[in-house]
Amino acid sequence: MLLDVSPESEKRVLLYICPECGDVACGAYSVLVRRERESYVWEGFAYQTSESDLKSAETVGPFIFDASMYKDSVLAASAIE
Secondary structure, eight states, X not given: OOXXXXXTOEEEEEEEEOTTTOOGGGOEEEEEEEEOSSEEEEEEEXXXXXXXXXXXXXXXXXXXXXXXXXXXXXXXXXXXX
């Protein structure tokens, strides 16, 4: 999900969700991810308990990642067991 973002759009991605039940209603942290030419940008961090109940974390981000390093890091992290 962290890689599946087109340059024309942005996508809200869950970064952390309740480890016991996996339900957003317990609370989750999410971020808007967008792709630029040579980078990925994380912005619009929020705490949420549903799709429509977002509490913005305005003092966090944005964070900009080099696209090739970002892709390598996401793929490496997904291989961790």
